Amino acid sequence: MPDDDTTSFDLIEQHKENITPISSGRSARALASALSPLALNPTAAKSEHYARRTEFEEELKHASELDDPLDVWLRYIKWTNDTFPSGNSAESGLLNLIERCTRQFVKDTQYANDPRYLKLWIQYAQQFSDAPREVFAYLARNQIGQKLALFYEEYAAMLESQGRRTQAEEMYNMGLNANARPKERLHRKYDEFRHRMEANPPTGSDPSSPALPAVRPALATKCIPGLDIGSSEQAAPPQPTPKPATKPAKQKMAIFSDADAPAAPKASASKSTGGWDNIGSLQHRKKENTMERRPWAGETLKGQKSEKPKGEKLMVFRDTSKAAVNHVRSSNQTLGRRPERLAVNIELLLPEGEDEEFSFEELRAKKMGLYDYDWQKHREEAVALDEDDDEENYEGESMCETPPRSPGLRSRTPIKVKTILSPSPNKGKIKRKGRSIGEPTMTFHTKAATDEIYGLFSGPLANAPSDGSDSSDDDGPSDDDYTTFIQVDPQSDHSGSDSDAQPADDTIGDITEDDNGDSVHSVFSEFAFPVKGDENDENRPVEAAAKGVAKLSIFSDDLGERHSRPEPRRMQIPPPPPPVDFDRPKQHRLPYMTPIVETTEHLPSTIKRDAFGYTPSRSKAAPFTEQILEESPESNDEDYTRERPFSPVGPRAQLDFRPKLQPKLQPKPDETPVRRPLGAKVLAPAPTIKSLVDDTLCNPQDPTLRSTIISKLNPPLKSYEGFYELKWKKFNMSSEIKKFVKATAAKRDGGHPVGSSRAPSLEFVTGDGGSFYTVLRELGKGAFAPVFLVENNMVADAEDEAEDMDGEIIIDSKLAGRRRFEALKMEHPPSPWEFYIIRTARDRLKNHRAKDSIVAAHEMHIFQDEGYLLIDYFDQGTILDIVNANRADPANISGGGLDESLAMFLTIEVLRTVEALHNIGIIHGDLKADNCLVRCEPTPDHTWNPHFRADGSEGWHKKGVSLIDFGRGIDMKLFPPNVQFLADWKTDHQDCAEMRELRPWTWQVDYHGIAAIAYLMLFGEYIKTTTEAAPGVGGRKKYRISGTLKRYWQQELWKELFEVLLNPLQYVDAENKGTMPINKSLKSIRVSMEKWLEANADKGAGLKNLVRKKLEVAAKRK
């Protein structure tokens, strides 16, 4: 062929993606001619197309007179194909054209077996139809192409590609039986098919239904008049006229159905089609998705959305030569089928790289972190921890009918709390391989265990304590004895609160007898802290003694302490707590106000309880006795970090200290050497504290650091009394509480109460009776967590009961130290950090007077989403409130601040407390006036000496502050001795110099805090400092307060105070260690102040009066 005759492929090359392949091939010339004008001049091309199209349409109008009207169509279609190589489009109207053509001649016998016509149909079926099989079936029913081999070949090929090989085979057979022509070709194709089949035998899963399904009358297509013949003049297929439809009897959904208006059904000429009269155009078939034409009256016009004709997907251009041969054209997806996707996360179920598959249950267990968990070990540990405890441990086992301890609970049975240590902030992660956290153990709370112990003394227990090691056998029958978390003992009655009452009774009985602690005093003094001067008095020997009273006192040492107070005996209840807004509490006979000393602090006892000698000697007792006592908070010049070896004493003494253990000191012999000794001066024989953290420079508020610490704690948090953790449970009450608070706030402000004004109840289900609170109002919003006033329903109920009983008050030992109204701090995400700090602080303080000045943490409930900390509630306001009230008071003469003696009194209190904290290694971290609650117990006048007593005697110990908000607390013992901290948060004048200047800090944070408090009290303003260079001191700059001390104040005292507090590093020399904390210096200042106050307090207004007037009046709440 001469070169110029052949069309250069270059012309076509550029557009090849846009060219729809045609099985019969395209004329290159035509393509070239089509494509070039397109590229050159679209507008001209368009008009040309239009012209030609009109020509064709004209022809079609007269086509019925022709011998071969089909020819017109075919030419028209061919022209369309040539002109619009990209196939069907709005411009080309190819689909429409083919539809018109095919529908046109359905009934026309002339073309029934015309291969050209059939080819059109096949093209339609393969390229455009959404249900090709249906097309073929339709053709069959209408006797189209039944004599043509092409029909059978195409259909069979299509079936084969769908995997329906049986059906495909059927088609071939049918074609051969029908003598379709050309027969040889059909035969040949059939053979090829058979070859393919043999090469790849079909599985049994082929659908075996007939290829041409029997027509079901129910599915009879409705005759659509107006669609068929006679509509060729319209370019677009007309909308179907309304027709009656067979509606389902109950139409629950708006199933599309043709409208109801009846129309004359077209007489169906060929009944044999049995309903396959027509197959409908594509648009008709999809009519559900288009709205019918209706008159505009009353119609709402929706925003227009361009509707894409369905079934037309972008056919990805494939430049393959085989495309033509492959009958099966994957035009859309798998030939009209929708793609599938699994609803479930298959990567989780069948992880890559692993052979193992995991069921949903396994995944859920992994998500909870319980999949790989060694439950056997867990059980063993639990048993060991609480091995004597055969008794029923938790309420959950009892049926609903027997209500759990506290009557107020709903009938929904409490869920057993499993306190598994959950340090990780990332909840919901699937799997934690190789748990790095401490081994969680079952929490068998001390109360129940100690009940057991009481039982031991009060009478033989039904179940003898069993040895923990029995339960190591997996399948063995030991589980009968394996009583850790099941109830076995039918004899011990655990329903309701009776069981607890029983031993408790004994306890109380004993204590009342022994209220006078004298006899025990001496026992204690052996290992009491170094008795020095006033320290001794502060030591509360009496209360300590009372603790030693009995074996039983452990549990109720709260009661013991309470009773041991000189004045209030258990029977004499001091006046009730100050009134609360909404409800006046009844006169309670329970001693609420007395127990300033938080007595429910049953400290974590890693050491098994039996170490105290209840049961025959256990090896664990030995290491335990060595290091029971930690440093004495009172020893002035001693190294507080030094352990004091505990001189072994008899069981009784051990008992006393049991609750006050320093568990962290307990070194396990098999401990991995992660820890290092804390200080250089540790006495050799005593076991030393090892720091849990190795960093010497870090941000102490870092949550990761905290979680790590918590996870490494020994004993673990979950063994702390009052600590409950349900890692996987969502408590989900924060929104309800917030709503309620909002609603009540609105109400109070006189607004409309919105939302629920029903006080939310919080029910914490634990293994030992649970606790139950009702939120009353919000007390304040901390930086991270709101605090609410709640009513402790258990206490409330007990009180009410007690009232009724009108006699001996039997305090449920569990409620010892608890009050009717408490404070609830809610955090999310939850963190037990504050709980840990408070407990540790109070732990280490033991009997120190300062312990009174640290708020107590009663319970901590940790859930997956929220955390709830229960602490004491004081309603006398904070120092900030006092200062504010003072400023607002017109009678105020001392300027902005408080009276000097009052300020000094409170300063002394704060100094003492912080000193004590520092001595035991705790930094508060956030000392400020609003974190100091006023703590002034009402005191009968005659017991309170107007003369200030620095040692707290004669009523003075009842007056002071309570420090709250230990959220920023730091336990220095966790860190190496030379650790320094860095603050990465925004700072202001309320923060110490080092923080402001981005220098590392430790104890200074508290010194500055004390300075800030003192400044506020004196000046009524927030502290401001200045620097001044003091060349005499080697050039180190000093910090000074900005305010000027009043002339009539004790300038020397205050000067010294601020000097030391603001420049602590310059006073370290005076200390033993030569480093901070500068307790000595602080103490000396405090002592000077105390001396002054003692000498001068009763002058003038008198401190007592001031305290009474200013502090004891409940601060006005907002």
Added chain:
Amino acid sequence: MSDPAPKQRELPSPPDDAISSIDFSPTSSRLLVSSWDSNVHLYDTSGAGSKIASFTHPSPVLSCCFGRDDNEMFSACLDWSVNHLDPATGTIRTLYTHTSGVSSLLFSTAHNLLISGSWDGSLSLLPVTSSTPTPTTLRLPTKIHSLSTSTHHLIVALSNRLFHLYDLRHFVPGNPSSLAPTQTRESSLKFMTRTIACMPPYPNRDPSLDGYACSSIEGRIAVEFYDPSPETQARKYAFKCHRQVEKQPSSESSPPVAEEEVDVVYPVNALTFHPIIPSLFASGGGDGIVSLWDGEKKRRIRNLPRYRASVAALAWSRDGKRLVVATSGGFEGGDQEGECSRESVGVWVREMEDELKPKGKGK
């Protein structure tokens, strides 16, 4: 048309977390529900339904069942234990433990056997009449996911699509080797096995048509038969189910197609045969749909109105007049994080008398 009595009631006080299994009492209208909230809840389904008690365990409970009567109940937990629950005293007594979570538990009434299967591949059988709770334990090659029994048959569905078929008449307590599988089969479904259910002993049924139904996580159910003969085996079949059409954005980046329809395929979490009507079984899927199937005619009878969360378990009452449907969210329902909200958890009791026959007319 609508009947006055409510067709379906939701039981009060549902569990707080996902439901793992349910079991109807053999003698009364009581129902046991075990849950990931570590409880086994006992309900009375008569009347409006009420909760009788909850038994709190130390760990999530994976399975539960009644024993011979209402006084005997058993639970199987994540903490490896198999426990006896006493409704009279509310006590939980651990009978024995496996060395991994106990995924399935059932009671064979014909043999008075408590049978438990664990992820450690151990299958334990304990005659409840024995004096000591020492089960006979068989070691199977892989993890056990599901168990089903009917009179003498026991089918164990293991991981990797393996089935073991046993005849309990062979079992001699104390002798693990007495019970060897009569057949081991690979599931005809290509995806992970989800659950299995044995056909109950229908009277007058051709014994060769005795078999079971099994389901996979890929929206498919297969009905198979015990008889290993080729003719019977040829009659087994499988079908697709529990798929919902959803629109999702087309994955192709080319703009013209905004959305395409896809079939979202849900796992079939529950299968249970009707106790009386032969070949009628119900399936519950992650799509929240319960479908009723006619196994003989191989067609679906109907779908129940969609429940608000994935169907976790199904159980027929003894007289077959009521169906209990338990739903809870999680991985099974398509939640990629496996979250189970409290609202998703529910247990319904549905009157089924009118719904067991196929619909009168065509669709």
